[in-house]
Amino acid sequence: MADAKRGELVQIHKIILEPDQRPDGLPSPTKSVPYECWIKGFLIDEEANIGDDVKIETFIGREISGTLYQANPTYDHNFGEPQKELLSIGNEVKKALEKSQNDNEEKI
């Protein structure tokens, strides 16, 4: 079975510039790798597998070609893990605020 069918949401990959096409003066870790791009859209080809050359129609209706990278691409950024360095701040500052209010009242 093909990885994606016509009309399905997919993500394509393109190499925009190979390392030797990138401008001079870049830091070497940047200059030594290609300049790449990923774009989402709806598959125009009847069906395709990951790695195939395909065409997509983007969200604004433009046709762009590239290599099929992913079918049904998902957003996977999240809320992260609880950070112990942050968890106690709330109670610390509430106590500090209370203390400053009590100090103030004593002065009055």
Next chain:
Amino acid sequence: MDMSYSGIMARKKEILRRTTGIDYEKFETSPIAFDYEGLMNSCEYSLEDAQRVLEETGVGKTPLVELKNITKLVRSTSPPGKGGRIFIKDEAANPSGSFKDRRTALSVYHAKKLGYKGVVTASSGNYGAAVASQAAKRGLKTIILQEVYDSRKVGQPEILEKTRACEAYGAEVWQLTVGPELFYIMLRVLEETGFFSASLYIPTGITGIETLGYELAQQTFEREGRFPDMVAVTHAGGGNVTGTARGLKKAGSHDTVVVGVSVDLRGLHMASDLDFNRKSFTTGHTGFGIPFLTWPDRTDVPRNCARGLRYLDRYVLISQGEVFYTTELLAKLEGMERGPAGNTSLAGAISLARELDRDQILVVQETEYTAAGKLPSSQLTFAKANGIELRRGNPKENVPGKTIVIPESVDQIEVEEFDIEKIRYSYIEHVMKMTDGHVPIQEDIVFLAEDSKSSFDFVRETMKSLNVKAAS
């Protein structure tokens, strides 16, 4: 047609003239000087026009909220009689969740009026989402070019959230790897589509932000009977500072001290594939803040209308850990959960308020929305996964790219003053380097004094120490 890097870059001027509708050469008076106010007025929108256009799409008129609990806490760590009142402009209430809606609303309106079918911009931050949101309302197509990934295809959670937001507003998003070629690909897409270049740095962008400075001055005056004594502005490319300061002046708030605040990321190289994911802040930091002050015309248009050095009274730095701590304060003490990057100026304000008398007013001029990817827990999870050490302690021990230190108490929040005189010097030095061979004329000296908020004497003295002779 030559689509190579050098081929496209050679057609830069022509592409930008067609896609901004602005003939920048018309405003050039010498290789150094240009008619800044002439360029600002070229789009022929007054502040009142901008306010009307913004209102049409629900932008602006955001609440000004007094942060009474944070102010109390700051006073408990201030010298006697000190601790100014802190207010915040809740810009997260804009349609796409940040002040960037103001920055793009007029540009998108202008693009539509000129007959463009779509807009293009290069932004990995809130600006891209704002462009996509405004274009959706005006029925224009949007292409957003984002610097998202390093060469391992690892991306900051905050930028991945921005991709999602732009796509939610219907934009075509190009997720690119690290590199200054973002500008090349932008020109290529502009040439191919003939869409409008909704650059951050065009006149309509800055006029849009003027509404923010104007509004906060007016709101403060109406409520408190006085203009703000100080306004803290998160500084990156200079547009926020420029627009806000211009708006304050237009409201008559002439004596307000405008302070730029950036997250200190000195030592990290912004175009480096390795450094890219060693930072937790993708904007509002020194990696943009300092270079844009010392050379504002490094942008995607020939002349940048965002000229922070013209308007800044002070420039201060704050660490990443202090901003994360402040984000917790805002949520836990004021009931406002907002995105960390937008709290950069609030973190600075906690330190700055200690300098002010208790009856003085400090306005923090923005907040931004928060979401998956855009909050301390996700950004710090990412930082740890990329080898950054996280601990509580003295924030002075923060090392960009290595250690994030979360303060142990509010009294440890303290800005570092960046010598603005040094920035003025390096700006003039930079201009001289970029225009080597041109003998500066009187008009250039006048321009440089204005552009660096210094004086004729300062410009002449700097030129002397750089061994540059002016035309007699």
